[in-house]
Amino acid sequence: MADPMDVQVVSAERVVWSGQASNIIARTTDGDIGILPGHEPVLAILVPSGVEIYSVDNHREIVAVDGGFISVGQGRVSILSEYARMADDIDLPRAEKELAEAQSRLDDGEDDEDTRKHFSRAQAQVRAAQKVQ
Incomplete structure (x- = not known):
């Protein structure tokens, strides 16, 4: 090995x-x-x-x-x-809520750097936390 x-x-x-x-x-x-x-x-x-x-x-x-x-x-x-x-430090329900909020802001036309960053971080947290389950 x-x-x-x-x-x-x-x-x-x-x-x-x-x-x-x-x-x-x-x-x-x-x-x-x-x-x-x-x-x-x-x-x-x-x-x-x-x-x-x-x-x-x-x-x-x-x-x-x-x-x-x-x-x-x-x-x-x-x-x-x-x-x-x-991932062990992530609260999945909270991360899912953050992702939904960021997605909603993007859908409403808030396509600025802060919103995209918030979306990416929330998306990463959800994906990682789901792998732990």
Whole structure:
């Protein structure tokens, strides 16, 4: 078995998760990507979603990201997103309410940066929290 990957999930505010992993599944603009040890170098754009990280003890961690990038190379994986939050810390009903409110604002023509950001973050939280259930 190949050596585990060193992984860091970093938001604009802090390191959200750091450790060693045997598998990562992330959603990019081109679709889902699976990363295993020894993966070829890649840089991809993430979409709002829940990134799945399988630690070396096979524990699954899910992190909500509102976009950003995933970088893979030389046994290291960096997930960089303006917003990132552990799915276990998300209140699904509250996130669903926030998503509905943001969608309503977009439907009413409030297509500004703050509304799009609110929508992306709420969408990421809902997707990540649903994966935990």
